[in-house]
Each structure stands twice: as C-alpha cells, then as structure tokens.
Amino acid sequence: MTRVLVPLAILEGESVSTGLPTLLATMDVTVLGYHVLPEQTPPDQARLQYEDRATAALTDLAEAFEAAGGSADHRLVFTHDRERTVDRVADEVAADAYAVTGATGSVDRLLVALTGNIAGDRITAFVAELVGDREIGVTLFLATDDEPGGRESIAAAADSLAERGIDVETTLAVDEPPLEALVEAAPSHDAIVMGERSPSLRSFLLGEEADRVAAEAVGPVIVVREESADAAATREQGIDADRASQLED
Amino acid sequence: MSDPSSAGGTNVEGESPRVEPTIETADVTITDDAELERTLGLAGALAIGIGTMIGAGIFVFPGLAAGRAGPAAAGSFAIGAFVALLVALPASELATAMPKSGGGYYYISRGLGTLPGAVVGLSLWFGLVFATAFYLVGFGYYAVDTLAELGVSMGDGLVIPLALLFGAGVTVLNVTGTENAAKLQNGIVALLLSILIVFLGYGGLDALGIVGEPSAPQQFAPFGPMPVLTTAALVFTSYLGFAQVATVAGEIRDPGRNLPLAMVGSVLVVGVLYVAAIFVATSAFGSERLSTFGETAMVEVGRHYFGSAGAVAIVFGGLLATMSSANASVLSTSRAIYAVSKDALLPRHASHINLRYGTPHVALGMAGGPILALVATGRVELLAEVASFLHLVTYGLLCVALLALRRADPSWYDPDFRVPGYPVVPILGALASFALIGFMQRTSQLIGVGIMLATAGWYAYYGRDVTLKGVVE
Numbered sequence: 001m002t003r004v005l006v007p008l009a010i011l012e013g014e015s016v017s018t019g020l021p022t023l024l025a026t027m028d029v030t031v032l033g034y035h036v037l038p039e040q041t042p043p044d045q046a047r048l049q050y051e052d053r054a055t056a057a058l059t060d061l062a063e064a065f066e067a068a069g070g071s072a073d074h075r076l077v078f079t080h081d082r083e084r085t086v087d088r089v090a091d092e093v094a095a096d097a098y099a100v101t102g103a104t105g106s107v108d109r110l111l112v113a114l115t116g117n118i119a120g121d122r123i124t125a126f127v128a129e130l131v132g133d134r135e136i137g138v139t140l141f142l143a144t145d146d147e148p149g150g151r152e153s154i155a156a157a158a159d160s161l162a163e164r165g166i167d168v169e170t171t172l173a174v175d176e177p178p179l180e181a182l183v184e185a186a187p188s189h190d191a192i193v194m195g196e197r198s199p200s201l202r203s204f205l206l207g208e209e210a211d212r213v214a215a216e217a218v219g220p221v222i223v224v225r226e227e228s229a230d231a232a233a234t235r236e237q238g239i240d241a242d243r244a245s246q247l248e249d
Numbered sequence: 250m251s252d253p254s255s256a257g258g259t260n261v262e263g264e265s266p267r268v269e270p271t272i273e274t275a276d277v278t279i280t281d282d283a284e285l286e287r288t289l290g291l292a293g294a295l296a297i298g299i300g301t302m303i304g305a306g307i308f309v310f311p312g313l314a315a316g317r318a319g320p321a322a323a324g325s326f327a328i329g330a331f332v333a334l335l336v337a338l339p340a341s342e343l344a345t346a347m348p349k350s351g352g353g354y355y356y357i358s359r360g361l362g363t364l365p366g367a368v369v370g371l372s373l374w375f376g377l378v379f380a381t382a383f384y385l386v387g388f389g390y391y392a393v394d395t396l397a398e399l400g401v402s403m404g405d406g407l408v409i410p411l412a413l414l415f416g417a418g419v420t421v422l423n424v425t426g427t428e429n430a431a432k433l434q435n436g437i438v439a440l441l442l443s444i445l446i447v448f449l450g451y452g453g454l455d456a457l458g459i460v461g462e463p464s465a466p467q468q469f470a471p472f473g474p475m476p477v478l479t480t481a482a483l484v485f486t487s488y489l490g491f492a493q494v495a496t497v498a499g500e501i502r503d504p505g506r507n508l509p510l511a512m513v514g515s516v517l518v519v520g521v522l523y524v525a526a527i528f529v530a531t532s533a534f535g536s537e538r539l540s541t542f543g544e545t546a547m548v549e550v551g552r553h554y555f556g557s558a559g560a561v562a563i564v565f566g567g568l569l570a571t572m573s574s575a576n577a578s579v580l581s582t583s584r585a586i587y588a589v590s591k592d593a594l595l596p597r598h599a600s601h602i603n604l605r606y607g608t609p610h611v612a613l614g615m616a617g618g619p620i621l622a623l624v625a626t627g628r629v630e631l632l633a634e635v636a637s638f639l640h641l642v643t644y645g646l647l648c649v650a651l652l653a654l655r656r657a658d659p660s661w662y663d664p665d666f667r668v669p670g671y672p673v674v675p676i677l678g679a680l681a682s683f684a685l686i687g688f689m690q691r692t693s694q695l696i697g698v699g700i701m702l703a704t705a706g707w708y709a710y711y712g713r714d715v716t717l718k719g720v721v722e
Binding site for chain 1: 278280283285423424500580584591608613
C-alpha cells in the first residue's frame with residue numbers, strides 16, 4: 001500500500017480540512033505532529049509539558065482519516081529542526097508522498113503536474129492509486145520548452161490513466177515559467193499533485209515553490225517523493241521478512 | 250503523568266521524578282507517545298565545548314596567570330588540560346551510557362544516589378552561574394577596550410555596568426529569541442579559531458626566534474612550583490566547557506560517537522591553544538609586564554606582534570569569545586535546572602515553558618538573576634575559582650560514580666565508549682579534581698563549601714524521600 005505523510009505543526013493549531021481525509025481515503029496515512037523548539041528548550045522538557053495535548057489532537061486527526069475510510073497512524077516528534085524530522089520520519093515510514101495541507105471541501109478534480117525530478121510514470125501510478133475507482137477527474141499538466149516531446153510524454157501519461165477509467169484532460173505550458181503556469185491552472189481544481197524537486201523534500205516541500213503553490217492554490221498539495229534508497233531497502237527487507245515468515249509457515 | 254509509586258519516592262510537594270522508559274537510537278529518543286529528535290552534530294557539539302571554554306583561557310587569564318606564576322603559567326594551563334582530560338574520558342563513558350540532558354548531575358544521581366546527585370545538580374547550577382558571571386566581567390573588560398580602540402576612553406569604571414547590561418541582554422534574548430542561534434555560534438567559534446591560529450602561529454614563530462627579533466630569556470618559574478599549582482586551580486575555569494557538552498547529550502546525534510569526540514576533542518583543542526597563547530604572550534612581554542595589563546593583556550600582545558590591527562583583532566575576538574562563553578553557559582544553566590527539576594529536586598515549575606516563546610523562562614531567570622548579582626561584585630578571580638570549585642567537585646564525584654557503576658555493573662549500564670586505562674584514569678581524575686580544589690584561595694573554598702552545604706540542606710528539606718540511584722529511563 002502507498003503511504004502519505006501529513007506533517008503538521010500540531011501545537012500551533014495546524015489541522016486538516018475536511019476534504020483531505022476523503023481524498024487520502026485510498027492511502028495509508030501517517031500524521032506527523034511535530035513541534036519545533038528554540039535551542040534554549042530541550043525537546044524532552046517540551047514533551048513533559050505538551051505531550052498529552054498534542055497526542056489528543058493527533059488521535060483526533062488520525063480518527064478523522066479513519067472515519068473517511070482510510071487507514072492512519074500518527075507520530076509525535078519534538079525537535080529543533082523541522083526538516084530533519086520530516087525527512088527522517090518520511091524515510092522511516094517509507095512514505096511515497098507528503099501532503100501540504102490546504103483548505104478544501106470534496107475533491108472532484110486533481111491538477112497533476114508532471115514536473116520536478118520524479119519520473120512521470122511514478123506520478124501517474126501514484127495518482128491512479130489515489131483516485132482508485134472514485135469519480136475524480138485528473139488534469140495532467142506539463143511545463144516544457146520542447147513542445148513535441150512534451151506533447152508525446154503527456155499523451156502517454158494520459159493514456160495510462162485513461163486505461164484505468166479515469167477522466168483525463170491535459171494542459172501543456174510551452175515556454176512559460178513552470179510555477180506561474182501551474183498556479184494559473186490551479187483554480188478549477190481542488191487539489192494538486194506534483195513531483196518532488198531534487199535533491200530532496202527540503203528544497204521542495206519546505207522550499208519557496210511548494211509554499212507558493214500551496215498558498216496560491218489554496219487547496220492541498222500532495223508531493224510525490226522519490227523512492228529513497230533507505231525506503232527501498234526497508235521495503236525489500238520487509239518483503240524478505242514476509243517471505244521468511246511464509247517459509248517458516 | 251508519572252506514576253508516583255513506580256519511580257523514586259516524592260518530594261515535599263508530593264511530586265516524584267518523571268522517569269519513563271525510552272529507546273535511544275542515533276537519531277532520536279523514543280518515549281511511549283513521542284519522539285525527541287537529536288539535532289546536534291559533531292560540529293555543533295564541539296562548538297558548544299570550545300565556544301564555552303575559549304573565552305576565558307585566552308582572553309581573560311593570560312595576564313593574571315603570568316603575574317602569579319611567571320612563564321610557567323603555560324605549565325598551569327597544561328596541568329589544567331591534563332586534569333580536564335582525566336575527567337573528560339570518564340565523563341565520555343558515562344555520557345554514552347546515559348545520553349540524557351543534565352550531564353554530570355544525571356550520572357552522579359544515578360550512580361551514587363540522590364544526596365550526591367542533589368548536591369552536584371544544584372552546585373552545578375551555581376557553578377555555572379559563577380562561571381557565567383566571570384565570563385561577563387571578562388566581556389565588560391573587552392567592551393571597554395573596544396571603546397578605547399574606537400577612541401572612546403571610558404576607563405575601567407564602565408566594566409561592570411557593561412557586563413550587567415550584556416548579561417541582562419543575554420538572558421532576555423534567550424527568553425524571547427526564537428531564532429536559531431546555533432549556526433551563529435558555530436560561525437563565531439570557527440572565526441575565533443582562525444584568528445587564534447594565525448595569531449598564535451605567527452607569534453609562536455616569533456617567540457622561538459624564527460622570525461622577528463629574539464626576545465630576552467627569562468626565568469621559567471620565577472616564583473617556584475607552588476604558584477604554578479595555585480594558578481592551575483585558578484585557570485581551571487578555562488576548562489569548564491567540556492562537561493557542558495554533556496548537558497545537551499540528549500540532543501546530540503549518534504551520541505556513542507559524537508559525545509566522546511566532542512568532549513575530549515574540545516579539551517585538546519583549547520588546551521593546545523591556551524598553552525600556545527601563554528607561551529606567545531609571555532615571550533612578547535615577560536610575565537611581569539604582562540600582568541600589569543590585567544584582564545585584557547592579550548590585546549597588548551596582539552599590538553606587539555601586528556600593530557593596531559592585531560590589537561583590534563584581539564579585542565574583537567575577545568568580545569566574541571566572552572559573549573559566546575556567557576551565552577553557552579546560560580543555556581547550560583537552564584538545562585541543569587531542568588534536569589534537577591525533572592527529578593523533583595526543585596519545584597516542577599522551574600522547568601515550565603512559556604507559551605509565547607516556547608522557552609524555559611523560569612529556569613533562564615533562575616540563571617540570569619544570580620548571574621547579574623555576581624557580576625556586580627566584579628571579583629574576577631573569586632568568581633572563576635568558585636566556579637572551578639563547584640565544577641571540580643562534580644568532576645571528582647563523576648569519576649567516583651564511574652568506579653561505582655563499573656563495580657556494581659547494573660544491567661542497564663552499557664556504554665558505547667569505555668574509558669581507556671580503567672581504573673587508573675578515573676581514580677587519577679578524582680584525585681586530581683579534589684587536589685586542585687586544595688590549591689585555591691581560602692575565600693573561594695569557603696564559599697564553595699558553603700554552597701554545597703546549602704544544597705545539602707535543600708535536599709534534606711525538599712527531596713530526601715526521592716530516590717534516584719539506578720533509576721534510568
């Protein structure tokens with residue numbers, strides 16, 4: 001199953017809007033509640049004071065995801081360094097994507113950007129699983145300088161989604177600034193799916209681009225990660241362990 | 250939150266130590282419901298150790314030490330470094346076995362029991378307060394010299410007001426500041442090290458007669474061996490930073506590797522720099538003249554080798570170094586108070602975090618208030634010695650705790666780093682720490698003993714029913 005990490009500054013009142021649990025109902029969700037402390041404050045000290053409150057809020061959130069039909073767990077981390085924490089937990093749970101939360105009601109149409117450094121077929125595979133058999137339309141978006149090449153790859157991606165019975169449209173932005181073009185295309189959509197920029201989540205999810213997209217698009221942004229070596233290894237180990245236990249049986 | 254019956258008795262107010270099972274990995278401490286990210290790397294840990302220490306040894310002590318011991322003051326610093334190493338090794342073993350906030354207090358309370366733990370924990374608080382006050386007075390001297398270099402001659406009367414002002418500023422900034430200053434601290438330490446290496450490298454070559462004019466030879470230990478030892482006791486304050494690394498042990502990544510490297514490494518780095526600085530300084534002027542320059546003697550040494558540019562560089566370095574020492578110590582003090590309060594030996598309120606800034610304002614205030622009172626006394630040598638006294642007691646007991654733990658060998662005791670030369674190193678470390686106290690001025694000893702008795706009295710009143718020995722998370 002595919003896992004999506006939802007990082008939230010839990011003690012600063014960050015929460016998820018009603019549409020997100022519904023959208024992620026087809027996924028395994030890990031709600032990562034984090035609290036960033038100034039260096040004057042030992043994380044353990046903050047834990048003693050805030051743990052109960054944060055855990056209660058996280059439990060509620062995880063329940064909201066469960067109630068929408070998904071499966072969800074939660075983690076609570078006290079840290080001095082948000083990026084390190086989000087990266088570490090994402091690797092540990094082998095998350096395939098992150099959600100930048102935004103306001104949304106029910107999701108009818110996704111804007112899927114085939115940009116970033118993530119292979120197009122990883123993004124389309126993710127979207128196919130996310131949509132599942134629900135009535136959610138997809139607009140594929142590609143910004144490129146190479147019009148014929150772009151047209152070809154976007155058509156291939158559209159075909160692979162259409163095969164699964166998903167309603168697909170395409171938007172090709174030629175020689176336009178990619179970010180602005182994406183934001184321009186956003187208003188008629190309820191959420192955005194995009195690939196992570198290299199080299200990691202840091203420059204993307206936490207960088208200015210994701211913030212701008214999330215801020216201007218209002219709705220949630222789901223960022224597909226590159227499968228990290230660690231995550232891949234963990235998964236393989238898991239498979240090996242499964243096999244080993246099957247052999248024992 | 251914690252079950253009163255499970256851990257360690259209760260204090261007068263009915264609070265018990267908060268002890269919960271945890272799992273430690275290289276990146277994170279995992280408790281039942283939450284994770285605590287380890288965010289400090291080796292560079293950050295070294296910066297805490299070096300940043301705390303470097304202010305005192307090079308920028309405040311050379312003149313004072315040379316006045317007392319002559320050129321042999323370099324030997325005093327070497328003795329200090331040796332004692333610090335003898336303690337840093339056992340401290341490293343304990344820290345890797347118990348990578349928790351609180352440092353020396355934690356090891357002693359778990360290894361030897363609540364009374365020594367309470368005395369050490371509270372003495373460490375006061376020791377850090379004395380040390381910070383000492384750094385701040387040093388800062389005051391450099392601030393006045395900075396003004397002098399800028400052409401504003403104010404005289405030494407302004408030293409204490411400036412130190413008080415800055416001390417209050419540091420406290421307030423730590424309560425209200427949420428910007429991450431760790432990177433700044435790393436940068437300051439790197440800058441300081443570069444200034445010092447250029448300065449000491451050139452000065453060292455000059456002093457050896459390889460460049461420049463040969464200096465007049467002078468007697469190495471004009472006052473005999475005894476002042477070398479008493480000076481070692483005085484300047485030991487220059488080595489108090491390595492154990493501060495252990496107060497943030499809970500936040501250091503890969504503690505099994507980084508804690509020993511940071512503690513031992515920072516002692517070695519500053520030890521070499523101190524000895525070189527004294528050697529260069531006494532070669533430039535002769536110890537007698539050096540001592541007449543007082544707390545900021547190094548500025549004159551800088552002027553001697555590099556003209557006014559050298560003086561400005563040293564004044565600037567001195568300002569940065571004393572600032573970083575003071576700031577790092579305030580942070581350690583607040584963590585020391587937190588560790589004791591978590592174990593119900595101080596009111597729990599002491600470690601309360603305010604909602605507005607997310608900072609432990611009560612603990613920071615408990616650091617800042619007494620610091621300012623002590624700065625007002627302006628007694629540099631006394632502040633330094635009492636700080637050393639209280640730390641040395643901790644260091645000695647820390648070595649004893651190591652011996653006790655190794656002997657009892659409880660199942661939870663599984664350090665990643667084991668002290669080489671056991672049991673000689675911890676035994677020597679304990680003896681040397683206690684011996685160094687013997688060479689201090691009588692006043693410092695009396696104040697130190699008084700503080701320890703007061704902390705023991707507090708224990709008897711407040712927390713005598715708390716048990717901590719062997720209570721690990």
